[in-house]
Amino acid sequence: MTYDVVIIGGGPNGLLLSCELALAGVRSLVLERLAERATMPKANGLVGRVVQALDRRGLYERLSGNDGPPVAVPGFQFGALPLELYRLEDNPMFILPIPQRRLEELLEERARELGVEIRRGHELTMLRQSADEVTAEIAGPEGGYALTARFLVAADGGHSTVRKRLGIGFPGITDRGFTSRTGQVAIDPPVAVRGTGELDVPGLGRLRPATFTRTEHGMFAYGMFQPGVYRVSAVEWSPSPLEDSTSMPLDELRDAVHRVLGADVPMRAPDGVHPALRRSTGANSRQAERYREGRVFLVGDAAHVHSGIGGPGLNLGMQDVLNLGWKLAAAVHGWAPEGLLDTYESERHPVGERVIMHTRAQMALTSPGAGVTALRALFGELLTDASAVRRVAELMAGADVRYGDGHAHPMTGRWMPDLTVNTGSGPTRVATLLHAARPVLLTRTSGAAKAWSDRVEEVTTPDAPAEAVLIRPDGHVAWAGEDTDGLEEALHTWFGTPA
Numbered sequence: 121m122t123y124d125v126v127i128i129g130g131g132p133n134g135l136l137l138s139c140e141l142a143l144a145g146v147r148s149l150v151l152e153r154l155a156e157r158a159t160m161p162k163a164n165g166l167v168g169r170v171v172q173a174l175d176r177r178g179l180y181e182r183l184s185g186n187d188g189p190p191v192a193v194p195g196f197q198f199g200a201l202p203l204e205l206y207r208l209e210d211n212p213m214f215i216l217p218i219p220q221r222r223l224e225e226l227l228e229e230r231a232r233e234l235g236v237e238i239r240r241g242h243e244l245t246m247l248r249q250s251a252d253e254v255t256a257e258i259a260g261p262e263g264g265y266a267l268t269a270r271f272l273v274a275a276d277g278g279h280s281t282v283r284k285r286l287g288i289g290f291p292g293i294t295d296r297g298f299t300s301r302t303g304q305v306a307i308d309p310p311v312a313v314r315g316t317g318e319l320d321v322p323g324l325g326r327l328r329p330a331t332f333t334r335t336e337h338g339m340f341a342y343g344m345f346q347p348g349v350y351r352v353s354a355v356e357w358s359p360s361p362l363e364d365s366t367s368m369p370l371d372e373l374r375d376a377v378h379r380v381l382g383a384d385v386p387m388r389a390p391d392g393v394h395p396a397l398r399r400s401t402g403a404n405s406r407q408a409e410r411y412r413e414g415r416v417f418l419v420g421d422a423a424h425v426h427s428g429i430g431g432p433g434l435n436l437g438m439q440d441v442l443n444l445g446w447k448l449a450a451a452v453h454g455w456a457p458e459g460l461l462d463t464y465e466s467e468r469h470p471v472g473e474r475v476i477m478h479t480r481a482q483m484a485l486t487s488p489g490a491g492v493t494a495l496r497a498l499f500g501e502l503l504t505d506a507s508a509v510r511r512v513a514e515l516m517a518g519a520d521v522r523y524g525d526g527h528a529h530p531m532t533g534r535w536m537p538d539l540t541v542n543t544g545s546g547p548t549r550v551a552t553l554l555h556a557a558r559p560v561l562l563t564r565t566s567g568a569a570k571a572w573s574d575r576v577e578e579v580t581t582p583d584a585p586a587e588a589v590l591i592r593p594d595g596h597v598a599w600a601g602e603d604t605d606g607l608e609e610a611l612h613t614w615f616g617t618p619a
Contacts, residue, residue, distance in 0.1 A: 150236060167434075247286075274418045290407070301398070302352065303387075405426050406424065
């Protein structure tokens with residue numbers, strides 16, 4: 121059977137891509153190696169611009185359980201140092217606490233609503249491609265089979281089978297100088313402070329959730345996702361003689377927390393919930409040499425891996441998806457201009473490089489030693505400057521991304537602000553205009569994109585921030601101008617020749 125796009129991997133990135141393609145009228149198939157969704161905790165939520173991006177697909181309320189648009193957080197951390205974000209007039213940092221398992225459940229629910237076919241227990245074993253299609257050989261529960269697609273996307277994680285089959289290099293470093301122990305545990309009052317999420321640790325004082333506590337012996341972090349049940353993590357800076365394990369005893373986690381904090385945090389196995397205890401050594405920090413090989417593309421961890429400090433993983437991977445999805449759809453529908461698919465790598469590879477850079481920097485700032493302690497003191501002083509806080513927050517959120525160069529207008533290449541504009545249907549947020557994953561032209565004079573009406577949504581409004589603002593489906597501005605000179609060229613450049 122032939123599909124438009126086959127997606128290898130049914131995690132958040134693969135599922136979001138299937139939703140993007142379905143919104144664009146593209147038939148995709150998701151193949152996931154695991155027969156059942158993993159129970160071991162992974163990511164704890166979404167951090168950065170991706171929260172706003174999902175709002176632009178109408179997914180924020182579904183994922184968060186909150187009404188209305190996302191609200192920036194007043195504080196965060198960089199390398200276990202506080203970022204006082206409330207001091208910024210235009211705070212770029214948004215978070216959405218949600219366990220990855222629940223995120224996958226809700227994205228799969230949305231994908232199935234859109235008619236996406238998802239097969240679990242199906243694993244890629246081989247692939248080959250021609251000038252026109254990709255053929256994938258699959259091992260499934262009922263035996264092997266082959267299928268073809270116009271494109272294939274690897275969303276199959278840091279150990280990507282697709283990347284290895286393509287022979288794409290994955291250079292970087294493996295730091296095995298620390299051991300991380302993580303568990304899902306119950307912590308009872310009075311250590312668990314009712315109503316605040318804080319821990320009041322005897323001999324240490326109060327600790328706040330979703331923050332890192334760095335000591336000379338390691339680092340401690342925790343979060344609460346349901347009353348009384350906590351995700352606790354302890355990192356120790358020394359090579360471990362032990363192997364990675366998903367069956368670590370709870371006492372091992374408890375002892376590691378004591379060594380890091382110098383105090384006991386009483387914890388037990390939660391009632392009716394799997395404790396999901398894990399020990400892992402070190403971290404990889406690597407990036408694929410290229411994100412494309414012919415008709416095959418890499419997204420998420422298949423393209424880049426890094427430390428999880430600061431929570432950048434899903435922000436990076438899911439925005440890879442939002443960048444690639446509409447471009448693949450354009451190619452499937454036959455109107456992609458020459459070179460459009462190549463812009464996926466040219467735009468996203470530098471973003472991956474910056475995430476690897478700042479996560480390495482954060483890990484260095486949390487490591488032990490008097491020299492690091494002094495560096496932290498100096499860095500902490502710098503972070504009392506609002507301009508430095510903004511620079512770091514924009515880096516962590518991905519809010520400093522600007523695609524392309526040589527722009528004639530300051531908006532071009534940047535993220536489109538979520539303005540409220542008056543249309544014929546009344547006041548509307550830009551985020552709402554992008555729910556359908558189509559390009560949008562905000563213009564003060566109607567008719568400028570009439571020839572592209574099959575693929576560009578034109579919205580006439582006196583509130584457009586320029587005479588014309590052409591917004592890509594991923595939320596970035598393709599072109600803006602105080603007159604329409606150059607608009608037609610931009611429409612051809614990004615959205616092809618009109619039908």
